[in-house]
Amino acid sequence: MLTNLKFTLFVLFSILSISSFSQNITLSAEIDTNAILIGDHFNMKITLSQPSNIKIDFPLFTDTIPSSVEILSASKIDTVVANGILNLKQNLVLTSFDSGPHEIFPLDFVIHIDTITDTIRTRQMFYQVFTIPPDTAVQDIKDIKPPFEAPISFREYLPYILVGLGIIFLIIAIWWFIKKRKKNEPIIRIIQKPKEPAHLIAFRELDELKDKKLWQQGKIKEYHTELTEIIRKYIEFRFNVMALEQTSDEILSTFRNSNLCEAQNLQLLNQIFFLADLVKFAKANPLPDEHDSGMRNAYSFVTNTKAELKPEIKQNTTE
Helix, strand or coil: CHHHHHHHHHHHHHHHHHHHHHCCCEEEEEECCCEEECCCEEEEEEEEEEECCCEEECCCCCCECCCCCEEEEECCCEEEEECCEEEEEEEEEEECCCCEEEEECCCEEEEEECCEEEEEECCCEEEEEECCCCCCCCCCCCCCCCCCCCCCCHHHHHHHHHHHHHHHHHHHHHHHHHHHHHCCCCCCCCCCCCCCCHHHHHHHHHHHHHHHCCHHHCCHHHHHHHHHHHHHHHHHHHHCCCHHHCCHHHHHHHHHHHCCCCHHHHHHHHHHHHHHHHHHHCCCCCCHHHHHHHHHHHHHHHHHHCCCCCCCCCCCCCC
């Protein structure tokens, strides 16, 4: 009996405590209008005043309050403490797309006092959603307007441009790889300077080519290909011109524009490349003396340029 009495007194005390606290709690929720057009926005303002030593939970708002009211945004809870009273405010922006009368049901706020909880509620609110009435004075039925074409920005084009450049780069890389494989050349050629002077290497290779007697055996194209290859390597090591990667015309143009050698030596170089190009591309069949002339011109070019000082390459500028 004593235990039951204590429990009863505890419950009664708790109820009286909640009741006394509730007298200091004020809660209100108001909407700023009770009539809107379909899809319009309206506001709900929630205010709560309570003692600062108790805890009251605001309801957790999702996308809707009832199913007919959509919550577009919910502000943070504004908190102000004055004289031991905690004042809380929150604003909700609402809309509705269902015409007709609607009800906003009471919102539950949970009070926590020690181990006891209780609930206070806002009042019911009502509003009306109106549709825009058709204009009966207008009898003409008009076509639906076509979609508006907005201009495309560079940022929208950029991914396609990058993909296109990537495809082009990939095609060039594949072409370069196939070209090098066919010629049995390394994909990336690293040129190392020889340990001996370029003219000594050229003289030795010219002597070896001369001893092979290729053109005497009918291997005319092979002869002139090796001859120009020797001269190209000599130019690359002697003048730092990427001759192995350039055509004959490009090499001659580099020499003309840069004054790398005297005119008579440039003429020797021109004769070597001109005769070789006739054999390789025009399938010409030079006379025996012309084969010897190509070899003599190669020896003369190397001999005449090995002692020349290499001037700086002049840059072509166009004003």
